[in-house]
Amino acid sequence: MRILITGAAGGVGTLLRPRLAKEGRVLRLLDVTPLEAGPGEEAVTASITDEEAMAAAMDGVDAVLHLGGHSLERPWAQILDVNVNGTYVVLEAARRAGVRHVVLASSNHAVGFAPRGEGEAPDYLFPRPDTFYGVSKVTKEALGSLYHDRYGLAVTCLRIGSCFERPRDVRMLSTWLSPDDCARLAEAALAADGFHVVWGVSANTRRWWSLEEGRAIGYEPKDDAEVFADTLVAEHGEPDLGDLPHSVVGGAFCGPHYDVDN
Numbered sequence: 001m002r003i004l005i006t007g008a009a010g011g012v013g014t015l016l017r018p019r020l021a022k023e024g025r026v027l028r029l030l031d032v033t034p035l036e037a038g039p040g041e042e043a044v045t046a047s048i049t050d051e052e053a054m055a056a057a058m059d060g061v062d063a064v065l066h067l068g069g070h071s072l073e074r075p076w077a078q079i080l081d082v083n084v085n086g087t088y089v090v091l092e093a094a095r096r097a098g099v100r101h102v103v104l105a106s107s108n109h110a111v112g113f114a115p116r117g118e119g120e121a122p123d124y125l126f127p128r129p130d131t132f133y134g135v136s137k138v139t140k141e142a143l144g145s146l147y148h149d150r151y152g153l154a155v156t157c158l159r160i161g162s163c164f165e166r167p168r169d170v171r172m173l174s175t176w177l178s179p180d181d182c183a184r185l186a187e188a189a190l191a192a193d194g195f196h197v198v199w200g201v202s203a204n205t206r207r208w209w210s211l212e213e214g215r216a217i218g219y220e221p222k223d224d225a226e227v228f229a230d231t232l233v234a235e236h237g238e239p240d241l242g243d244l245p246h247s248v249v250g251g252a253f254c255g256p257h258y259d260v261d262n
C-alpha cells in the first residue's frame with residue numbers, strides 16, 4: 001500500500017505524517033520544499049502543477065491525499081495556478097495512473113459565508129466561499145465530483161476546520177480538528193468508496209458542524225477542544241455567537257479587512 005501525500009511539508013501534512021505511518025504502508029511525501037524520507041517513506045520534491053512530475057509521482061500509488069496548495073488567501077493568479085490548476089493536475093495524473101482513492105483537503109472556507117443557524121450546519125452545504133482561497137476549495141470539490149462521476153475515482157472532500165496541535169482562539173473551540181482526529185478522518189476517507197463531502201472537525205462540545213457524513217464513512221472523532229476552554233476564554237472572553245467571527249462558518253476570513261492586494 002503506497003499513499004501519495006501532496007503538500008506533505010505543510011501544516012496538516014507535518015501533523016499527519018507520523019500518524020499515518022503504518023506497517024506495510026509507504027508514504028510518498030511530495031512537496032516543493034525538500035523533505036528527508038524516514039523509514040517507510042519516500043520523498044519527492046515537485047510542484048503539484050508540474051504534469052510530468054505528477055505523472056511520475058503516481059507510479060505504484062494506491063491512494064492520494066491531496067493537501068498541496070496555498071492554505072490562506074492569496075492573489076487570484078496564485079490561487080488559480082496552484083490551487084485550481086494544481087488540483088486538476090493531481091486528479092488527472094491519478095486518473096491516468098489508475099489510482100482508486102483520492103482524498104481532497106477542502107476547507108470550511110468553501111462555505112465560509114454560511115451563517116450560524118439554529119441547528120448544525122449540514123453536510124454538503126451549498127458553496128458560499130469567503131475568499132479566492134475558498135473559491136479554490138469549491139473548485140477542488142467540483143473537480144473531485146467530476147472525476148468521481150465521469151471516471152469512477154472514489155473521492156472524499158474534507159471541509160477541514162482548524163487543524164492545529166491545539167485550538168488557538170475561542171472560535172477554534174468549535175472548529176478545531178485535532179491532529180489525531182485528522183488522522184482518523186484521513187484513514188476513513190482513504191478507505192471510503194463513492195463521493196463524499198465531510199466536515200473535518202473534532203467532537204467539540206461547541207461544535208456546530210455536522211458529523212453525520214463523517215460518521216457514515218467510519219470517522220469517529222475522540223477529541224474535544226473544550227479541555228482548552230478555560231484558558232482561552234480567560235484570555236479572550238466568551239464569544240458573542242451573533243457577531244463575527246462566530247456568526248459565520250469562515251470566521252475572520254469573512255471580515256471586511258481580510259483581503260489581499262490583487
Ligand code: 15L
Pocket residue numbers: 071072107108109160161162163175250251
Ligand atoms: C483554513 O483553511 C486555513 O488553512 C487554516 O490556516 C485556518 O485558518 C483554518 O482554515 C480555519 O478556518 O481556522
